[in-house]
Amino acid sequence: MLQYILKRLIYFVPTFIAISLVTFLISINTPGDPIENMLNQNVGGEGRSGEKIATEQAYVELRHQLGFDLPLFYFTLTNKTYSDTLYRVPKKTHRDVLARLSYKYGNWDDVAAYYRNIRKFEMALYDVDINENTSEDLRKLKDMTNSLYLEYRENVVDNIINQIETTLNNNKEIKNKVNPYFLALKNSILRVIQNQNVVNRYIPVIYWYGLNNQYHRWLSNFLTGNFGISYQDKRPVTSVLYDAIKWSMLLSVLSIIIAYLVAIPLGVTSAVKKGTKTEKIITTALFLLYSLPNFWVATMLIMFFGGGDYLDIFPSFGLGSLSEDAPFWERFIETVYHIILPLFCLTYASFAFISRQMRGGMLNVLDMDYIRTARAKGLSQKVIIWKHAFRNSLIPIITLFASIFPAAIAGSFVIENIFSIPGMGQLMLKALFARDYPIVFTVFMFSAILTMVGNLVADILYAVVDPRISYK
DSSP: OOHHHHHHHHHHHHHHHHHHHHHHHHHHHHHHOOHHHHHTSSSSSOOOOHHHHHHHHHHHHHHHTTTTTTTTSEEEETTSSSOTGGGGOOOOOHHHHHHHHHHHHHHHHHHHHOOOOOOHHHHHTTOOOOTTTHOOOOOOOOHHHHHHTTTOOOHHHHHHHHHHHHHHHHOHHHHHHHHHHHHHHHHHHHHHHTOOOOGGGSSSEEOOOOOOHHHHHHHHHHTTTOOOOOTTTTHHHHHHHHHHHHHHHHHHHHHHHHHHHHHHHHHHHHHHHHTSSSHHHHHHHHHHHSSSSSHHHHHHHHHBBBBBOBBBBBOOOOOOOOOOOOOHHHHHHHHHHHHHHHHHHHHHHHHHHHEEEHHHHHHHHSSHHHHHHHTTTEEEOOHHIIIHHHHHHOOHHHHHHHTHHHHOOOOOOOHHHHHOOOOOHHHHHHHTTTOOOOHHHHHHHHHHHOOOOOOOOHHHHHHHHHHHOOOO
């Protein structure tokens, strides 16, 4: 058994790496710009170049702090049109357009010069004084310049350049100050087109970056307990998760204990009394509960018992208002009082499923020869059921148990939101809506790890309950 456990633990390593790679690939391809979300501001506006530089400097500094200014992986297998320094361009949208331009024309140096000239022209526009004569045209010129960052189609870029030139010709005050930068910009896009070298698309290149890359940093931080910073409130993800996971764990563990304590005896009773009125009543009652959606049950409980239209017995939201300084037993009683309704909503549907699995496992065992032998020996029904049959019928229950580990930290989106419980379900829902990906992917990674652990624990329990199962 020990050898098997060690072998499974070794298998965890490549599995974990594969999961981390998938998670990382998803994270770097998610929509939106997390840095702009954290800064909560737009680069640009009607200010001067100094203000724009300060804004962009804040963007660059935060990008460096989060490690987004590093290459993505240990190496890149690409072609000669791709630059090994493209990751240094701050904006993802800009990097995408530059990569497209470089692939289309095959000359990165000219594409990079074109990008730099857009920047210089844009900064020159921000240095032009804003007055009645320049205000409207400056706004148009800035918008058109910003659109150049996002365009790689030759006809569209050419059209934008012509519009900029027309606007400058109509406003001599602006043209006198920015014309040299515009001419440099216009000439640079012409060089990109004239010097194209599409052969570079077919020349393979490997760029080696070493350990100083985003994936290595992300994986190293995860393994050391540093899960990043929340994009919403800039708190460490560890702190955010700790505040939520304790409530989800409390509800999940209690729900699991209650479900197994209730469902297993019901399943055994249903199997032993198969075909009787008792078995039919148990099966009907459990499947009636199973068929009821938990959001509807939660709503009905609040309406009837939570101060809705009828009784006001249980609180319908939150976990109490006592402070941390209150006596332990007072906080304990108030918390228990608040979780009765959500705990029932999380648990009742499990009764039917677990009891059905237990019933099936028990029925299979009760038909075996050694159970008939035990009856022939005159053993009591209680001894036959709970000493001989029960242990060997636990295989389906153990299989279910493997899925408990990730479910214990996942929480419930629906129940936690209905009852305003600040657990993992509510946290994950808010994180998804806010695109707070460090939280989302940290929970995803932990769920994957706990799934592997759950499967290992299930395999061990198989051997514990059934000595015939051995691992070599």
